[in-house]
Amino acid sequence: MSHLLPLSRVAKLVGQPRHTLQEMIRNGTLATFDGMVELDELLRAFPEVKWDDDAEFRRVTEIKDKAFAKRVRERALPDKDVLVARLNELGDDYAAAKALLLHYGNVMTWLDEKIDEIEENASAETHHALHTLRAFLLRNLAETPPDAVLAQAVIAQERILKLMSAHVTIQPSGHEFYVDGNDTLLEAALRNGVSLSYGCSNGNCGECKARVVSGEVKKVHAHDYVLKQAEKDAGVILLCAYAPVNDVVIEANVAEARDIPLQQITAKVKSVEVFNPQMAALHILAPRSQRLRYLGGQSIQVEANGVSGRYAIASCPCDDRHIEVQIPRRPGDAFAEALFTTLKANDTVKMEGPFGEFVLDEDSPRPVIFLAFGAGFAPIKSLIQHAMSLELAESMDLHWLADAAGHYQDNLCRTWTDALDNFNYVPHAQGGDPDAVLADIVLDYPDLHRFDVYAAGTAAQLDPARAHFVRHGLPEARWFAGAIDG
Numbered sequence: 001m002s003h004l005l006p007l008s009r010v011a012k013l014v015g016q017p018r019h020t021l022q023e024m025i026r027n028g029t030l031a032t033f034d035g036m037v038e039l040d041e042l043l044r045a046f047p048e049v050k051w052d053d054d055a056e057f058r059r060v061t062e063i064k065d066k067a068f069a070k071r072v073r074e075r076a077l078p079d080k081d082v083l084v085a086r087l088n089e090l091g092d093d094y095a096a097a098k099a100l101l102l103h104y105g106n107v108m109t110w111l112d113e114k115i116d117e118i119e120e121n122a123s124a125e126t127h128h129a130l131h132t133l134r135a136f137l138l139r140n141l142a143e144t145p146p147d148a149v150l151a152q153a154v155i156a157q158e159r160i161l162k163l164m165s166a167h168v169t170i171q172p173s174g175h176e177f178y179v180d181g182n183d184t185l186l187e188a189a190l191r192n193g194v195s196l197s198y199g200c201s202n203g204n205c206g207e208c209k210a211r212v213v214s215g216e217v218k219k220v221h222a223h224d225y226v227l228k229q230a231e232k233d234a235g236v237i238l239l240c241a242y243a244p245v246n247d248v249v250i251e252a253n254v255a256e257a258r259d260i261p262l263q264q265i266t267a268k269v270k271s272v273e274v275f276n277p278q279m280a281a282l283h284i285l286a287p288r289s290q291r292l293r294y295l296g297g298q299s300i301q302v303e304a305n306g307v308s309g310r311y312a313i314a315s316c317p318c319d320d321r322h323i324e325v326q327i328p329r330r331p332g333d334a335f336a337e338a339l340f341t342t343l344k345a346n347d348t349v350k351m352e353g354p355f356g357e358f359v360l361d362e363d364s365p366r367p368v369i370f371l372a373f374g375a376g377f378a379p380i381k382s383l384i385q386h387a388m389s390l391e392l393a394e395s396m397d398l399h400w401l402a403d404a405a406g407h408y409q410d411n412l413c414r415t416w417t418d419a420l421d422n423f424n425y426v427p428h429a430q431g432g433d434p435d436a437v438l439a440d441i442v443l444d445y446p447d448l449h450r451f452d453v454y455a456a457g458t459a460a461q462l463d464p465a466r467a468h469f470v471r472h473g474l475p476e477a478r479w480f481a482g483a484i485d486g
């Protein structure tokens with residue numbers, strides 16, 4: 001009897017991104033059956049995984065959480081109704097398996113009696129054959145084969161995953177993510193960088209309406225918005241009020257940059273992080289009831305103590321209420337001056353945005369080169385974290401050409417390299433001839449036609465860079481540029 005697991009769950013069990021498994025399928029090192037992986041195949045393909053100890057799995061998850069600058073959250077239990085429904089499902093599975101086992105036991109007893117009956121009048125030869133058969137059956141039933149112990153450990157881990165989380169597929173975009181702990185569908189989508197349409201996030205506006213195509217969901221928060229009976233009959237729910245019981249397919253809109261409304265939010269300074277005399281980051285905490293909707297790579301206007309400026313967001317949309325903007329200290333920039341001198345935790349800061357369309361092409365599975373010139377690292381950092389949370393690209397290379405502020409988040413880039421097999425970081429020191437550096441970079445990519453390139457810097461830096469890449473085979477349409485000087 002085979003045990004099949006969906007590819008997304010296998011990825012979670014072995015602690016590998018989905019595209020790594022897809023690559024294994026393409027090169028024939030992992031066999032699938034209708035998108036599912038058979039348990040024996042899983043054990044064969046990942047002999048190094050210690051299935052009876054989830055410490056390694058937790059370690060990899062924690063490194064990745066850290067690398068993505070995500071808050072390492074406590075393991076929250078699912079909502080109690082969801083947990084009860086999942087336990088019921090598990091109980092049903094257990095009961096079905098137990099019933100099957102009893103049936104097999106009955107078949108074995110019947111077989112044993114049949115052998116007795118046949119043996120009574122059997123020839124010596126048949127008698128011997130039946131004796132051998134009975135001995136074979138008894139021996140194999142009595143001992144546990146080594147593979148069964150591993151299979152039991154994998155199934156136990158899979159069951160715990162099913163109890164603690166559920167897999168969601170969004171149609172028609174094809175985005176996939178897990179809902180962990182007591183998150184609603186909307187919270188989990190945002191945490192995973194999937195920009196679903198929503199408004200109030202607390203059950204009042206109806207803008208997060210979506211349709212359940214398959215699977216079971218449960219209401220976990222009351223909502224004032226009233227769904228029409230016809231909508232309920234069609235499976236429409238509010239994503240901010242429901243959580244999945246089991247793996248679900250949901251029909252919902254994924255917002256593009258131009259769909260996200262301009263928002264004005266009054267928030268608090270969480271902290272000021274001065275990297276060096278030329279560069280600092282402003283960390284803002286949005287109110288619980290009003291998080292900022294944006295996509296990786298966009299910018300916002302910030303205003304505090306009578307001064308303001310527009311800067312690139314450096315955080316990931318998956319980063320809950322935390323927003324980071326990185327600000328270079330430039331002459332004449334009063335907000336930057338305030339950031340370096342007077343702005344402090346708990347000061348009020350007004351945000352307006354998001355602005356700009358320098359965002360990821362989420363439909364592209366192509367490998368990506370990120371090119372950051374100096375403070376252009378800020379939008380690139382946001383894009384990288386967004387791409388990581390979506391598990392988008394086959395591979396990601398970051399080239400950071402430093403200015404006087406240096407590689408002020410060098411450690412973070414190195415952590416990404418350590419945590420992710422498909423991430424490569426190449427710092428380029430200040431002082432070299434930028435033209436020569438760009439010429440060297442493009443020589444490393446003889447197959448540039450396969451890539452997407454996202455570049456951020458000043459317009460004067462971006463134009464020659466684009467010329468280098470296009471001249472060496474990058475299709476013009478696959479060059480995405482974000483100017484940080486307007």
Ligand code: FES
Binds near residue numbers: 199203205209225
């Ligand atoms: S976001 Fe307003 S009801 Fe869900």
